[in-house]
Amino acid sequence: MTETQSLDYDVLVVGAGGAGLRAAIEAAAAGVRVGLVCKSLLGKAHTVMAEGGVAAALAHVDDRDSWRVHFADTMRGGQYVNHPRMAELHAQEAPERVRELETWGALFDRTKDGRILQRNFGGHRYPRLAHVGDRTGLEMIRTLQDHGIHQGIEVHMEVTVVDLLKDGDRIAGCVAYDRDRGRLRVFRAGAVVLATGGIGRAFRITSNSWEYTGDGQSLAYHAGADLLDMEFVQFHPTGMVWPPSVRGILVTEGVRGEGGVLRNSDGKRFMFADIPDNYRGQTADNEEEGWRYCQGDKDARRPPELLTRDHVARCIMREVKAGRGSPHGGVFLDIAWIKARVPNGADHIRRKLPSMYHQFKELAGIDITAVPMEVGPTTHYVMGGIRVDPDTQMSTVAGLFAAGECAAGLHGANRLGGNSLSDLIVFGKRAGEHAARFARENPAPPVDGAQVAAAQQRVLAPFERSVQGENAYAVQHALQDTMQDLVGIVRNEDEMAEALRQIDALKVRADNVGVGGHREYNPGWHTAIDLRNLLTVSEAVTRAALLRRESRGGHFRDDFPDKDKHWGGVNLAIRKGEDGGMVVEERPVVAMTEAQQAIIAEMA
Amino acid sequence: MAQATFQIFRGDSKGGALQTYTTDVGEGMVALDCVHQIQAESAPDLAVRWNCKAGKCGSCSAEVNGRPRLLCMTRMADLPEGEPVRIEPMHTFPLLRDLVTDVSWNYGVKKKIAKFAPRKPDAADGSWRMQQEDIDRVQEFRKCIECYLCQDVCHVLRDHAKHDEFAGPRFFVYTAALEMHPIDTGDRIDAVKDEQNIGYCNITKCCTTVCPEGITITDNAIIPLKERVADKHYDPLLWLARKLGIGDGETGAGA
Ligand SMILES: Cc1cc2nc3c(=O)[nH]c(=O)nc-3n(C[C@H](O)[C@H](O)[C@H](O)COP(=O)(O)OP(=O)(O)OC[C@H]3O[C@@H](n4cnc5c(N)ncnc54)[C@H](O)[C@@H]3O)c2cc1C
Ligand code: SF4
Ligand code: SF4
Ligand code: FES
Numbered sequence: 001m002t003e004t005q006s007l008d009y010d011v012l013v014v015g016a017g018g019a020g021l022r023a024a025i026e027a028a029a030a031g032v033r034v035g036l037v038c039k040s041l042l043g044k045a046h047t048v049m050a051e052g053g054v055a056a057a058l059a060h061v062d063d064r065d066s067w068r069v070h071f072a073d074t075m076r077g078g079q080y081v082n083h084p085r086m087a088e089l090h091a092q093e094a095p096e097r098v099r100e101l102e103t104w105g106a107l108f109d110r111t112k113d114g115r116i117l118q119r120n121f122g123g124h125r126y127p128r129l130a131h132v133g134d135r136t137g138l139e140m141i142r143t144l145q146d147h148g149i150h151q152g153i154e155v156h157m158e159v160t161v162v163d164l165l166k167d168g169d170r171i172a173g174c175v176a177y178d179r180d181r182g183r184l185r186v187f188r189a190g191a192v193v194l195a196t197g198g199i200g201r202a203f204r205i206t207s208n209s210w211e212y213t214g215d216g217q218s219l220a221y222h223a224g225a226d227l228l229d230m231e232f233v234q235f236h237p238t239g240m241v242w243p244p245s246v247r248g249i250l251v252t253e254g255v256r257g258e259g260g261v262l263r264n265s266d267g268k269r270f271m272f273a274d275i276p277d278n279y280r281g282q283t284a285d286n287e288e289e290g291w292r293y294c295q296g297d298k299d300a301r302r303p304p305e306l307l308t309r310d311h312v313a314r315c316i317m318r319e320v321k322a323g324r325g326s327p328h329g330g331v332f333l334d335i336a337w338i339k340a341r342v343p344n345g346a347d348h349i350r351r352k353l354p355s356m357y358h359q360f361k362e363l364a365g366i367d368i369t370a371v372p373m374e375v376g377p378t379t380h381y382v383m384g385g386i387r388v389d390p391d392t393q394m395s396t397v398a399g400l401f402a403a404g405e406c407a408a409g410l411h412g413a414n415r416l417g418g419n420s421l422s423d424l425i426v427f428g429k430r431a432g433e434h435a436a437r438f439a440r441e442n443p444a445p446p447v448d449g450a451q452v453a454a455a456q457q458r459v460l461a462p463f464e465r466s467v468q469g470e471n472a473y474a475v476q477h478a479l480q481d482t483m484q485d486l487v488g489i490v491r492n493e494d495e496m497a498e499a500l501r502q503i504d505a506l507k508v509r510a511d512n513v514g515v516g517g518h519r520e521y522n523p524g525w526h527t528a529i530d531l532r533n534l535l536t537v538s539e540a541v542t543r544a545a546l547l548r549r550e551s552r553g554g555h556f557r558d559d560f561p562d563k564d565k566h567w568g569g570v571n572l573a574i575r576k577g578e579d580g581g582m583v584v585e586e587r588p589v590v591a592m593t594e595a596q597q598a599i600i601a602e603m604a
Numbered sequence: 605m606a607q608a609t610f611q612i613f614r615g616d617s618k619g620g621a622l623q624t625y626t627t628d629v630g631e632g633m634v635a636l637d638c639v640h641q642i643q644a645e646s647a648p649d650l651a652v653r654w655n656c657k658a659g660k661c662g663s664c665s666a667e668v669n670g671r672p673r674l675l676c677m678t679r680m681a682d683l684p685e686g687e688p689v690r691i692e693p694m695h696t697f698p699l700l701r702d703l704v705t706d707v708s709w710n711y712g713v714k715k716k717i718a719k720f721a722p723r724k725p726d727a728a729d730g731s732w733r734m735q736q737e738d739i740d741r742v743q744e745f746r747k748c749i750e751c752y753l754c755q756d757v758c759h760v761l762r763d764h765a766k767h768d769e770f771a772g773p774r775f776f777v778y779t780a781a782l783e784m785h786p787i788d789t790g791d792r793i794d795a796v797k798d799e800q801n802i803g804y805c806n807i808t809k810c811c812t813t814v815c816p817e818g819i820t821i822t823d824n825a826i827i828p829l830k831e832r833v834a835d836k837h838y839d840p841l842l843w844l845a846r847k848l849g850i851g852d853g854e855t856g857a858g859a
Contacts, residue, residue: 040655040661040663041663041707042711043661044661044662044663045655048655048660048661048749049655049658049660099730099731102731102732103722105719105722105782105785107734107785109736109743110734110739113733115731115733132746133743135660138660138746142748146719147719147720149711150715157708180704180706209654209655209657210655211655242632243630243631243633244630245630245632245634246632246658249657250658355659358659359659362659362679363632364632365679471648473643473644477644517648517649520700521700522648522649523643523648523650523651523652524648524649525649
């Protein structure tokens with residue numbers, strides 16, 4: 001086709017969130033030619049929405065903190081199926097990566113002595129989250145963006161990658177289309193870094209935007225790479241529940257870090273009633289102690305509202321099911337009560353949580369300094385993703401790298417808040433560095449025209465069926481209902497088997513999707529193209545969740561409600577089989593070194 | 605559930621017109637929800653940008669009943685009942701399709717502004733000490749979500765199309781954030797005068813009015829920058845004295 005544009009890079013980064021930008025900056029610093037593509041405009045990626053903060057053991061607020069405590073917290077939060085080497089590198093390197101952001105112009109909130117301030121967050125033993133009010137992600141993405149535009153990176157905005165190209169076993173580039181004209185583009189590259197984020201749009205209720213259709217995971221899978229831990233999806237305990245049109249939008253955990261408490265319709269703080277044994281020693285057993293913790297009292301233990309997300313989400317579900325929920329099917333999250341404890345309470349809340357104040361005021365007509373919010377669980381994050389080498393971030397396909405939310409390993413069965421933003425900069429940097437090295441040692445191979453033609457044919461097929469075909473939005477909504485209702489927070493064998501049947505039927509419908517109109521900025525067409533990715537990741541989540549017959553972290557089954565020794569020793573890897581079907585395999589969890597075990601024992 | 609009527613601009617750079625749609629409006633819905641519903645029901649190829657649906661990304665900028673706004677933060681309940689809702693793309697940027705405009709000009713303007721240049725670190729670990737009150741103002745500017753609604757409303761761009769000469773309010777905010785950053789050593793004041801042509805701004809404050817982040821663009825960014833330009837260019841003695849560190853030193857602007 002004459003309108004196809006071809007471009008040539010050493011390293012092509014797919015995704016311009018925190019991970020992709022950091023990777024591109026590092027690769028460019030290594031002196032290779034770097035291209036960066038993203039589905040949206042620069043600066044609009046999901047990272048912009050992150051609120052609460054970035055976790056790094058800077059020890060500015062509590063000098064007992066260190067990378068070793070952060071490592072232990074991350075492993076405990078992940079229920080010990082994390083890759084220990086990734087958790088170790090992450091804890092060790094996060095402080096330097098955060099400080100580096102200030103050398104590029106970021107401005108975090110300050111301590112009294114002028115250093116970066118840190119706040120409490122669920123599962124972190126000490127105040128560890130560097131933050132800017134509740135708009136930390138904006139600060140991070142803008143800093144990386146504004147630094148990155150001066151590094152000689154070529155940015156292609158509103159360009160969507162639809163297939164990876166290979167040369168034998170290694171990566172050769174990718175095929176993409178641009179939104180504004182609908183032209184296909186072929187990128188030839190020595191190394192490709194996927195930094196495409198998550199899969200939340202596979203569910204009906206989610207904090208994630210339209211971009212989160214699992215593209216990176218699906219692209220990697222179809223190119224022959226392994227996925228890992230896909231059953232572990234994080235349902236954040238506090239999303240908005242009302243009004244209906246904003247259902248799922250996130251209410252930051254920072255609200256609870258600042259002293260916000262969860263109550264049921266009886267006015268009871270129900271979290272005190274269910275503290276898991278492995279957290280009992282670290283958790284306050286009375287309201288007074290919990291409040292002192294939020295005020296920075298080093299001798300106090302954290303309130304149970306700050307237990308890990310999986311646990312809090314299930315406790316909320318239980319209250320709602322037991323008929324003790326709020327009017328619109330959630331529970332109450334109350335920050336207004338702290339006015340009784342802090343002078344100028346309303347101002348204090350507005351200053352600490354400005355965008356939450358704004359969000360509720362504008363979208364729900366509620367003043368959070370006066371009345372409690374209504375909240376309930378929302379699909380938020382995927383711990384699983386592309387299986388990567390912990391040091392280089394290379395996937396099981398040579399030259400294909402992955403970083404950020406689309407990669408797996410760091411978080412195990414459950415991610416701690418704040419550990420994603422730090423993940424992005426620690427492993428984004430590593431991916432960029434190693435991708436540049438790989439590309440230098442292995443220059444880009446030629447592009448195979450047959451692969452390009454196949455991708456093009458698949459992508460343009462919906463136009464041939466035109467409006468006589470299936471409606472892309474209808475198929476997407478049906479899939480979201482399936483995943484939400486059958487593979488959500490509480491799972492079981494029968495429902496997931498049913499989900500697989502429905503996914504099979506939806507695949508057939510997706511193959512018949514048709515779109516009308518033209519190729520210029522046509523959202524119906526884009527939705528049609530995304531369907532393959534959504535279906536691939538939905539099937540991966542469901543198959544892995546069906547196989548893991550236990551409950552752990554984000555994965556909860558009411559037919560196997562407990563943890564199980566066997567499953568605690570395995571991760572589930574997923575790859576495309578010889579016959580094109582999906583294969584799920586058990587892999588032993590990577591063993592901790594003696595030194596790592598010693599840290600865990602010491603912190604227990 | 606009430607029905608509402610919408611007049612939505614459909615078209616591209618070659619031309620277009622308002623088209624009428626109706627859809628059900630449920631409790632709490634925002635304009636973006638209605639556009640999406642229309643997309644799913646009757647206009648699958650209706651082009652609109654969005655990401656966060658929570659006023660955090662600045663993607664969904666458009667004009668509702670003639671006023672520049674984020675579609676995701678425009679509650680239907682706040683619009684006049686029973687009247688059709690008119691939704692059009694931003695007028696200041698070239699149209700791509702329907703509600704989507706080509707905002708790439710903004711990215712080009714930013715790239716030309718001299719980047720952050722920090723002084724030597726204060727501490728051995730490569731970090732700086734800064735007091736919260738010294739960064740409050742810059743943090744206000746850094747709340748900007750780059751929605752470009754201020755650019756859309758500013759008459760210098762909208763009516764006089766001075767895109768080649770005038771940087772626009774967004775980039776005065778950006779430049780002010782760099783200039784007032786406590787550890788930045790750059791000097792962008794000549795550029796503010798001669799390349800960004802801040803002189804074209806006659807302080808109408810329209811930009812401040814539309815900013816969804818509530819940034820006091822005119823009072824806190826533009827006027828202090830204008831003062832710095834004036835100080836530097838029209839009072840050589842004062843300027844020299846400041847350079848040499850004599851006299852009253854820094855004034856007003858960054859405080
Ligand atoms: C509301 C909210 C609040 C959060 N708060 C926090 C917090 O306080 N702390 C924390 O640590 N984490 C938080 N998270 C999680 C964290 O923000 C995300 O996990 C993280 O930002 C993901 O970053 P990323 O770089 O991996 O991907 P993203 O920032 O999502 O970027 C993905 C990029 O990939 C591009 N892309 C995707 N598919 C394609 C394709 N096919 N072709 C081309 N480009 C593509 C997109 O356009 C985008 O540029 C929050 C998440 C949400 C939703
Ligand atoms: S105050 Fe200046 S920059 Fe703002 S809209 Fe008016 S003329 Fe434009
Ligand atoms: S200054 Fe305000 S109106 Fe202008 S781009 Fe930034 S957020 Fe938008
Ligand atoms: S969609 Fe992000 S600001 Fe409206």
